[in-house]
Structure formats: C-alpha cells, structure tokens
Amino acid sequence: MNSNDASFLVLFLAPVREYLADDKVSEILINGPNQIYIERGGKLELTSAAFASEAQLKAAAVNIAKSVDRQLDDMHPDLDARLPDGSRVHATIPPISRCGTIISIRKFKKDMLTLAKLEGFGSVPHDGVLLLNAIVKLRKNTIVSGGTSSGKTSVLNALSGLIPEKDRILVLEDASELQLQQQHCVYFETRKPDKHGEGEFTIRDLVIASLRLRPDRLVIGEIRGGEALDLLQAMNTGHSGSMSTIHANTPIDALSRMETCAIMSGVEMPLSAIRMQVASAINCVVHTMRLPDGSRKIVRISEVMPLENSEYRMRDLMYWKTDSLAPDGTLTGHFALGEKPSFFADAGIMGIELPDYGG
Numbered sequence: 001m002n003s004n005d006a007s008f009l010v011l012f013l014a015p016v017r018e019y020l021a022d023d024k025v026s027e028i029l030i031n032g033p034n035q036i037y038i039e040r041g042g043k044l045e046l047t048s049a050a051f052a053s054e055a056q057l058k059a060a061a062v063n064i065a066k067s068v069d070r071q072l073d074d075m076h077p078d079l080d081a082r083l084p085d086g087s088r089v090h091a092t093i094p095p096i097s098r099c100g101t102i103i104s105i106r107k108f109k110k111d112m113l114t115l116a117k118l119e120g121f122g123s124v125p126h127d128g129v130l131l132l133n134a135i136v137k138l139r140k141n142t143i144v145s146g147g148t149s150s151g152k153t154s155v156l157n158a159l160s161g162l163i164p165e166k167d168r169i170l171v172l173e174d175a176s177e178l179q180l181q182q183q184h185c186v187y188f189e190t191r192k193p194d195k196h197g198e199g200e201f202t203i204r205d206l207v208i209a210s211l212r213l214r215p216d217r218l219v220i221g222e223i224r225g226g227e228a229l230d231l232l233q234a235m236n237t238g239h240s241g242s243m244s245t246i247h248a249n250t251p252i253d254a255l256s257r258m259e260t261c262a263i264m265s266g267v268e269m270p271l272s273a274i275r276m277q278v279a280s281a282i283n284c285v286v287h288t289m290r291l292p293d294g295s296r297k298i299v300r301i302s303e304v305m306p307l308e309n310s311e312y313r314m315r316d317l318m319y320w321k322t323d324s325l326a327p328d329g330t331l332t333g334h335f336a337l338g339e340k341p342s343f344f345a346d347a348g349i350m351g352i353e354l355p356d357y358g359g
C-alpha cells in the first residue's frame with residue numbers, strides 16, 4: 001500500500017467519502033450509524049450521511065483495525081491508530097460505546113501550520129510571534145496547553161520551526177503528527193503492546209532512551225503520564241529549549257497537570273520537590289483555545305515565576321481579551337501585551353527583537 005494512499009479508508013467508509021475528500025473538513029465524528037458530524041472551519045456540523053446499518057459500520061471499524069494489523073473485538077473494544085496517510089482514527093465498539101460503533105477521524109493535514117499562517121489567521125498577533133521567537137531562541141522550556149482540539153499540536157509544530165538549524169532535535173510522539181522543517185531531526189514513535197500484551201514501548205521509555213542520543217532539544221508530542229518527571233529532569237539538566245503539549249484549561253492548570261503526571265511516574269518524591277522541579281524546569285506556557293466562533297487562538301503567553309509560599313506564580317506576557325459575543329456567534333476581541341518578560345534584557349543582548357513594552 002502506498003503510504004499516501006488512503007483509498008482503503010474510502011472503501012470502508014464509503015458513506016463519508018465526500019468528507020474524506022474535502023480538504024476543508026478536518027474531523028469526521030461518527031456516533032453510531034445514523035449520526036455523523038464533521039468539523040469544517042472550526043465548527044461542528046451534523047451531516048445527513050448515514051451507514052446502512054450498525055453491522056456495516058462495525059465491519060468498517062474492524063477492517064480499519066485489520067488494515068493496521070490491530071484487533072478490534074470484544075476483548076479489545078477500543079482502537080487508537082494512525083493510518084498510512086497520517087490520519088488518526090479512534091474507534092470504540094459496543095457495549096463500551098452505548099450508541100453503536102463510534103469512529104472519530106482526525107484527517108492528516110498535508111501542510112502543518114506555520115507561525116506566519118497562524119498570524120495570517122489572526123490566531124496570534126505579530127507581537128506574539130516576536131515573543132514566541134524570543135522564547136525559542138533563548139531556549140526557554142515551553143509547554144503548549146489547551147483543551148481538546150484547541151490547536152496545541154499545531155502550535156507546537158509552528159514553535160519548533162523557530163529552533164535554529166544547528167540544534168539536534170529529537171521528536172518523540174505517541175502517534176506521529178509533527179513535521180519539523182529542520183534537517184537534523186530524529187523521529188521516534190511509541191509502540192503499543194502486541195496481542196500477547198508484549199513489546200510495548202511507552203513515551204516514558206522513549207524519553208529515557210532519547211537522553212542517551214545526545215539531544216540538544218526534545219520535542220515531545222504530548223505529556224499524559226509519568227514521562228513528565230523524566231522530561232522535567234531533562235529540562236533541568238542541559239536540554240533547555242525543550243517543548244511539549246499538555247491538556248489543561250489554563251496556564252496554571254498546565255503546571256498542576258505536569259505535577260499530577262510527574263506523580264504518576266511512581267517515583268517517590270515529596271510534592272514540594274516535584275512542584276519545585278515544575279516551577280524551575282518550565283519557563284513558559286503558551287495557551288491555546290477554540291473560541292465560540294470556531295476560531296483557534298493563542299490566548300495567553302505566560303512566563304513561570306519562582307514559587308511563592310509553595311504556590312505557582314505566572315506572569316502574562318500577552319493575552320487575548322474577548323470584548324463581545326453576539327447571539328449569532330460573532331466574536332470581537334483583541335490581543336494585549338501584559339507584563340514585560342524577565343528575559344527582556346537577555347533578548348536585547350542577543351539582538352532578538354521583542355514587542356515594545358514601553359518604559
């Protein structure tokens with residue numbers, strides 16, 4: 001099978017063929033045979049498409065699983081897979097899902113978004129681009145946070161584009177999505193256990209293994225568990241300028257989530273010590289959000305300050321403020337600069353341009 005050929009997907013999923021072919025559709029969400037949503041232009045739409053029966057839909061899901069050499073049956077009712085064309089498919093079958101077979105497809109974007117494109121969409125202002133450039137060039141460890149499908153991976157990919165060519169970059173992911181522009185990138189992907197439950201290679205295994213491969217910077221797709229502790233340690237010990245994403249509702253929440261994930265490593269460590277590691281390892285949090293009008297934006301760029309009374313403190317360098325939201329969903333608002341970054345002087349010394357913070 002040609003690696004760019006998704007024709008088998010079209011074959012199994014004939015009822016949604018039109019949406020698979022439409023580049024404006026980014027996601028297809030199948031909730032049982034008779035309810036199919038798509039995401040187009042950042043908004044969810046209910047379609048009139050339907051599968052002939054639950055049996056046909058389930059057969060499609062099972063065939064997708066087979067095509068990537070995985071199982072989807074009573075004992076394995078859940079599939080998370082990346083197809084040869086790069087699309088991500090998640091499927092769940094009854095009785096785990098209660099309204100028939102569920103399939104969600106995140107279509108592979110041939111062109112990942114760049115910062116210039118994000119600026120063009122109004123997802124980040126020019127001042128924000130200057131800030132992000134300084135953050136990456138000054139090797140600040142950065143976490144991109146946000147809710148589901150808020151644009152975290154896209155922003156991580158765009159940020160990675162600012163890493164200088166001289167750095168050796170190791171890219172570690174659960175399911176490969178990132179496409180860096182630099183030549184000196186080495187890509188790794190986790191492996192699920194086989195049908196005997198063996199051979200699993202987790203993101204944590206990858207972080208540990210990668211540190212022996214002389215990375216200048218680590219770019220990790222997403223932090224979900226105990227690998228957080230290994231990443232924090234790497235960030236604190238010579239791999240500055242590393243970056244990742246985490247699912248969180250606010251920048252402060254991103255730090256708390258890192259803490260919770262670090263605890264999941266099972267390494268016995270007092271909470272105060274973990275908190276100190278988080279506060280010293282992570283320098284900046286870039287927060288993404290999908291707004292009610294369907295647009296995705298970088299709504300906050302924050303700097304992590306030293307702990308105060310064992311509590312996290314952050315300084316907002318730039319933020320989005322919504323001014324009004326009309327009943328028809330039209331949204332108005334503006335980006336504003338917050339406080340001056342602590343690295344303002346360092347950027348000046350290095351000749352890196354920053355927004356005009358006055359004074």
Ligand SMILES: Nc1ncnc2c1ncn2[C@@H]1O[C@H](COP(=O)(O)OP(=O)(O)OP(=O)(O)O)[C@@H](O)[C@H]1O
Binds near residue numbers: 155295297
């Ligand atoms: N600023 C943007 N403007 C328009 N579309 C965007 C923007 N950012 C991301 N997208 C699109 O939104 C979808 C989700 O983006 P992305 O995968 O980056 O989100 P995510 O937060 O990483 O999602 P997940 O929670 O599933 O990991 C993709 O189709 C992507 O191309």
Ligand SMILES: [Mg+2]
Binds near residue numbers: 152153154222245
């Ligand atoms: Mg993502």
